[in-house]
Amino acid sequence: MADKGIYTKRNDGRKMDEVRPMTAKVGIVPSADGSASFQTGKTKAIAVVRGPRTLHPQHMQNAQKGVLRVNYGMMPFSVEDRIRPGPNRRSEEISKVTEWALNSVLDLSGFPNTVVDVFVQIPQADAGTRVAGINAAAMALAHAGLPMKQMVSAIGVGKIDKTLVVDLDKYEDSEFHDEEGSTDIPIVLTSRTKEIALLQLDGKISIPEFKAVIELGKKACDDILKVQMDALKNVTGESNE
Amino acid sequence: MSKYIMPNLQKDKIESYLNKEGKRLDGRTPEEYREITVEDGISKNSASAVRVKIGKTEVLCGVHVALATPYPDSPGEGTFMTNAELHPMASQQFDIGRPGINAIEMSRVIDRGIRESGFLDFKGLCIKEGEKIWQVFVDITAINDDGNLFDAAGLAAIIALGRARMPIYNEKEDKVEGYDDKKGLPLDKDVLSFSMTFHKIGDKIVADVSKDEEAVSKLRVTIAIGDNKGEPRITAMQKGGGAGTINSEDMETILKLAESKWSEMFPKVKEYVFG
Numbered sequence: 401m402a403d404k405g406i407y408t409k410r411n412d413g414r415k416m417d418e419v420r421p422m423t424a425k426v427g428i429v430p431s432a433d434g435s436a437s438f439q440t441g442k443t444k445a446i447a448v449v450r451g452p453r454t455l456h457p458q459h460m461q462n463a464q465k466g467v468l469r470v471n472y473g474m475m476p477f478s479v480e481d482r483i484r485p486g487p488n489r490r491s492e493e494i495s496k497v498t499e500w501a502l503n504s505v506l507d508l509s510g511f512p513n514t515v516v517d518v519f520v521q522i523p524q525a526d527a528g529t530r531v532a533g534i535n536a537a538a539m540a541l542a543h544a545g546l547p548m549k550q551m552v553s554a555i556g557v558g559k560i561d562k563t564l565v566v567d568l569d570k571y572e573d574s575e576f577h578d579e580e581g582s583t584d585i586p587i588v589l590t591s592r593t594k595e596i597a598l599l600q601l602d603g604k605i606s607i608p609e610f611k612a613v614i615e616l617g618k619k620a621c622d623d624i625l626k627v628q629m630d631a632l633k634n635v636t637g638e639s640n641e
Numbered sequence: 642m643s644k645y646i647m648p649n650l651q652k653d654k655i656e657s658y659l660n661k662e663g664k665r666l667d668g669r670t671p672e673e674y675r676e677i678t679v680e681d682g683i684s685k686n687s688a689s690a691v692r693v694k695i696g697k698t699e700v701l702c703g704v705h706v707a708l709a710t711p712y713p714d715s716p717g718e719g720t721f722m723t724n725a726e727l728h729p730m731a732s733q734q735f736d737i738g739r740p741g742i743n744a745i746e747m748s749r750v751i752d753r754g755i756r757e758s759g760f761l762d763f764k765g766l767c768i769k770e771g772e773k774i775w776q777v778f779v780d781i782t783a784i785n786d787d788g789n790l791f792d793a794a795g796l797a798a799i800i801a802l803g804r805a806r807m808p809i810y811n812e813k814e815d816k817v818e819g820y821d822d823k824k825g826l827p828l829d830k831d832v833l834s835f836s837m838t839f840h841k842i843g844d845k846i847v848a849d850v851s852k853d854e855e856a857v858s859k860l861r862v863t864i865a866i867g868d869n870k871g872e873p874r875i876t877a878m879q880k881g882g883g884a885g886t887i888n889s890e891d892m893e894t895i896l897k898l899a900e901s902k903w904s905e906m907f908p909k910v911k912e913y914v915f916g
Contacts, residue, residue: 429699429730429731429784429785430697430785430787431697431731431732431733431785431786431787431852432730432785435730442685444683444684446730446784448730450729450730450733453733471729471737475684475701475703475780475782476703476705476724476778476780476782477683477684477686477687477690477701477702477703477704477705477780478684478686478687478703479686479687480686480687481705481707482687482705482707482778482780485724485726485740485780486739517729519728519729519730521728521730521782523683523684523690523701524683524684524685524686524690525686526686
């Protein structure tokens with residue numbers, strides 16, 4: 401490609417395909433069945449699993465398998481303008497796509513008529529909160545000992561003007577408007593088969609570029625998976641995001 | 642909200658151990674608090690955000706300071722709001738949805754304790770009388786419930802207020818431009834008040850209840866006490882925990898205990914709040 405565009409250097413000095421520094425912890429909420437935190441750069445997510453427990457009201461039960469229910473939310477103080485507590489259109493959608501992504505690897509066939517609740521909360525946001533939440537939630541489900549066919553890892557890939565980047569921060573995600581602007585593509589990949597469990601796109605991108613995005617996502621998810629697995633091998637029992 | 646289920650044997654054990662041995666199942670004396678830990682810098686996007694733990698009970702609390710127009714009946718004063726969420730991640734007993742009565746009661750008791758103490762200087766939150774003021778939000782989210790969320794939340798609220806940074810107001814463009822890290826909220830440090838919650842279990846008055854103890858509590862009294870030139874002064878009270886009466890003997894015990902606990906804990910709390 402002759403024209404490299406105007407975005408040639410990232411604000412924090414990262415390479416274009418570099419994920420922000422990550423930390424992950426498992427076992428952060430003692431009273432829960434499973435819990436984990438995942439942080440990338442300044443974006444922090446915590447996830448808590450409660451269940452399987454009997455699902456009420458009864459008509460919502462599935463006699464074949466357990467039901468997964470995801471609730472995603474940002475804490476009021478997670479962003480610069482206070483967020484009113486409670487659901488909104490954005491959080492409802494993110495809850496649902498997170499639920500679909502996790503449900504593609506979770507096997508609740510052994511728990512008919514029950515519900516597994518996953519609560520994702522964001523104490524501090526700097527873009528990429530849904531993918532950070534999914535990384536934490538996948539660990540929390542594993543921590544709860546629920547059968548999973550494989551792990552999932554999540555990453556935000558993007559295009560800033562003409563440049564493809566991995567793990568967008570808030571500036572790249574929502575404050576860059578020059579030239580071709582910013583395109584944000586959250587992706588969730590399964591750990592073994594590398595299949596896509598979540599895909600959203602917000603912006604403009606060519607088909608060859610999109611193919612390159614998936615490849616970048618795969619590479620980043622390999623790094624994230626390592627962090628997730630390390631954390632699962634070192635359950636702390638200490639609370640910290 | 643589903644009820645916290647505990648075997649009757651366990652209930653009896655908690656009460657009889659307290660009545661006979663004067664001790665609690667985790668070895669604490671009736672007036673003893675669990676270890677309190679405070680961590681700052683949970684969110685850099687707000688004026689402050691802290692984590693407070695009492696034993697395994699954990700809350701996060703953040704403060705937001707935003708521009709607003711004053712109420713007509715108090716044109717020269719800022720506003721203050723406390724909101725507490727008993728999030729279902731913290732306990733099997735909490736549900737998703739609108740705040741229930743427990744969350745509402747908790748945030749209102751904490752709100753009163755701070756508001757009435759005079760700790761927050763409402764006049765100092767006025768930018769231009771009748772036109773522009775600061776509104777202060779305190780948002781508390783429960784992370785893990787192992788009993789006595791009331792005190793963890795109350796502590797978190799005053800600590801987050803004490804450590805909050807003031808936003809920078811650009812008058813020309815009428816907007817906020819980041820924070821002044823060196824400038825805190827207008828606070829009267831001499832009247833800092835914090836709340837302590839006591840329960841009656843068996844025949845004893847107990848401070849800082851565990852989750853199991855909370856479930857056998859006969860009644861709950863929360864008292865916020867502030868400093869009045871070295872003398873403790875009550876700034877808010879609430880009898881809670883359902884029906885049940887306090888006899889004069891118990892009231893006496895609670896007040897005595899509150900006073901001595903306050904003297905013991907106040908220097909430490911002051912340190913938490915002002916860093």
